[in-house]
Amino acid sequence: MDYGMIGKIEKAKRYAQEKDRFSVKNLVVIVGGENNPHEVHYDEGKWSCDCEFFRSRSRCSHTMALEMILEGMVVSEKIDL
Numbered sequence: 001m002d003y004g005m006i007g008k009i010e011k012a013k014r015y016a017q018e019k020d021r022f023s024v025k026n027l028v029v030i031v032g033g034e035n036n037p038h039e040v041h042y043d044e045g046k047w048s049c050d051c052e053f054f055r056s057r058s059r060c061s062h063t064m065a066l067e068m069i070l071e072g073m074v075v076s077e078k079i080d081l
Contacts, residue, residue, distance in 0.1 A: 019071075019072050019073055020072060022073045023073055023074070023075075024042060024070060024073050024074045025043075025044060026041075026042065026043050026044065027041070027042040027043075027066075027070075027074075028040070028041050028042075029042075029066060031049075031062040031065065031066070033051065033062065038050055038051045038060075038062050040062050040063055040066055042066070042070075042074060045074075045075050047059070047063040047066075047067075048063075049062045049063050
């Protein structure tokens, strides 16, 4: 491995620990649900999920889990746990 790549790997490790450097604008994630996988979208502050619960409530366990994982990197409503 060349020295340039070693430096980039170290920089990437440092960046990965500094979540405030990142902001997610658009994202598509497949979440393995208990019954079926679900496709979750995040598009400029708005979540959507293809599960039935989201259709009726505009929020579901899949979107809330991603909000928790991406805390500080996405702008979304605060969740009360």
